[in-house]
Amino acid sequence: MVNKTKRSCKWIPTKNNSQSAGVHIIAEFWGVLNIKDPKKFEQILLEAAVLAKVKPLKVYVHKFLPQGMTGVVVLAESHITFHTWPEMKYLALDIFTCGEYSEPYEALNHFKKILKPKSVQVLEIKRGVE
Numbered sequence: 001m002v003n004k005t006k007r008s009c010k011w012i013p014t015k016n017n018s019q020s021a022g023v024h025i026i027a028e029f030w031g032v033l034n035i036k037d038p039k040k041f042e043q044i045l046l047e048a049a050v051l052a053k054v055k056p057l058k059v060y061v062h063k064f065l066p067q068g069m070t071g072v073v074v075l076a077e078s079h080i081t082f083h084t085w086p087e088m089k090y091l092a093l094d095i096f097t098c099g100e101y102s103e104p105y106e107a108l109n110h111f112k113k114i115l116k117p118k119s120v121q122v123l124e125i126k127r128g129v130e
Contacts, residue, residue, distance in 0.1 A: 021128030022078060022098030025108055029091040031118025035084040038063045038071075044114055045073040048080055048107035054097050077102050082111075091115065096127065 034040075038061040049056040054077040061071035072081045078096040085091075093111055097104045112120060 020126040022096060022102070022126075023104050024125040024127050025093075025095040025104050026123040026125070027093040027095070027108060027111070028121040029093060029111070029115060029117035030120070031089050032084075032091050032115045033089060034115070035069070035086050035089075035091055036067065038069055041069060041071050041082070044111065045071060045080055045082075048095075048110045049073050049075060051110050052080075052095070052097055052103050052107040054078075054099075054102050080107055091117070098127070 041061045042059050045059050045061070046056055054075045057074045057076055059071070059073040061069055063069050067086045068084050070081070070083045072079055075097065077098045079094070080096075081094040083092045091111075093108070095104045095107050097107075108122070
């Protein structure tokens with residue numbers, strides 16, 4: 001059964017009189033030590049969504065053998081996903097939110113606060129800009 005949710009995101013005005021569908025943050029976390037507990041990551045994903053002021057629709061985390069995880073929280077305003085490589089102490093993070101009221105950097109800051117990476121690389125893309 002599919003739940004139907006009304007999409008309420010408006011396109012966001014940008015500085016050069018165009019609009020964007022949203023902000024897509026791509027982050028790489030290096031030196032992350034505690035990236036092995038799927039239940040913890042479900043909680044982190046949901047907390048990040050709340051802090052970003054977006055509506056979580058569904059969360060799923062899959063643990064690989066012998067190690068590593070992938071996870072997603074599907075949002076009414078897009079998604080937050082991650083992939084881990086514990087043997088490399090590496091986590092890849094995607095935060096894509098739309099709507100003028102979402103705060104994707106709050107989600108990013110939550111991941112930083114919880115995971116305490118030694119270094120972070122961040123790329124921001126405005127989605128839907130011609």
